[in-house]
Amino acid sequence: MRRIASRHRPALAMAALLAAAAATTGAAAPPRGEGMPPLPPPRAVPGVNAPDMYPHGCIDCHLNYQDLGMDVRISTHMKQWCAGAGEALLAAAADAAPAGVALTGRHPDVADALADIPGACLACHGEQATDAPPFARLMHRIHLEPRPDNPFLSMFQGECTHCHKLDLASGAWHLPSGPER
Ligand code: HEC
Numbered sequence: 001m002r003r004i005a006s007r008h009r010p011a012l013a014m015a016a017l018l019a020a021a022a023a024t025t026g027a028a029a030p031p032r033g034e035g036m037p038p039l040p041p042p043r044a045v046p047g048v049n050a051p052d053m054y055p056h057g058c059i060d061c062h063l064n065y066q067d068l069g070m071d072v073r074i075s076t077h078m079k080q081w082c083a084g085a086g087e088a089l090l091a092a093a094a095d096a097a098p099a100g101v102a103l104t105g106r107h108p109d110v111a112d113a114l115a116d117i118p119g120a121c122l123a124c125h126g127e128q129a130t131d132a133p134p135f136a137r138l139m140h141r142i143h144l145e146p147r148p149d150n151p152f153l154s155m156f157q158g159e160c161t162h163c164h165k166l167d168l169a170s171g172a173w174h175l176p177s178g179p180e181r
């Protein structure tokens with residue numbers, strides 16, 4: 001109890017100050033002190049206060065970018081994983097796998113799952129998965145790895161809302177899913 005109280009003491013002191021200020025002026029407590037610089041503009045969060053370029057999540061970003069000569073469709077990746085996942089991906093998968101699971105480095109044939117990404121993947125990669133890395137860990141482990149050359153952090157700014165969609169009206173999150181294009 002005492003530790004919690006002392007951790008919150010600065011916040012409590014601030015609240016008391018604001019309340020006292022409000023009592024003397026009769027106005028609503030200002031959100032900041034006189035010495036504070038102007039607030040910076042809000043951070044643009046896709047799907048919150050900025051356009052969402054990937055409303056369907058995975059399948060809107062993992063495309064065949066023909067002009068760039070870059071095919072990053074999940075089906076194209078899947079062919080590679082079935083032949084043998086690369087070293088970096090396998091290391092990530094091992095980090096995200098349940099304790100005691102020894103990965104083979106070869107993905108089982110799941111062509112049907114491409115009709116519903118990530119919904120159908122989650123049948124095997126759900127939170128209770130016992131022989132595959134749960135996506136709740138694998139997706140974050142892959143996309144949010146803090147390497148300077150990670151394109152999800154640079155090109156895509158590491159936005160949670162590229163995958164997780166917020167219904168602003170209700171405050172509920174959901175994960176969109178659908179067939180690959
Ligand atoms: C806005 C773009 C974007 C979205 C949305 C997105 N990804 Fe990715 N994904 C990337 C990028 C960029 C990389 C490469 C990361 C790296 O090189 O470390 C990547 C890498 C991956 C990889 C590793 C590929 C490999 O062979 O190494 C997998 C698997 C993957 N994504 C699956 C998904 C799934 C499933 C979803 C939806 C739940 C998803 N991604 C959503 C951009 C995206």
Ligand code: HEC
Nearest residue numbers: 081085093103104105106107110113114120121124131132
């Ligand atoms: C039938 C179950 C099943 C389905 C469906 C499935 N996976 Fe997997 N996945 C596995 C298993 C098992 C492994 C572990 C393979 C190993 O031992 O390396 C795995 C591993 C992976 C890995 C790590 C690389 C590797 O091969 O070890 C990635 C990435 C992956 N899955 C992505 C996906 C995506 C994306 C989908 C949906 C399009 C999907 N998986 C659907 C069972 C499944």
Ligand code: HEC
Nearest residue numbers: 118122126127135136137139140143159160162163164175
């Ligand atoms: C590349 C897609 C992707 C990105 C980016 C992403 N997530 Fe997720 N997240 C997923 C998937 C897939 C699941 C698993 C959903 C399931 O199992 O039903 C998940 C699950 C979760 C969960 C519930 C499970 C858990 O681990 O507690 C939380 C919380 C979460 N994500 C938070 C975040 C936050 C915060 C960010 C940004 C910093 C983020 N995610 C970025 C794809 C993503």
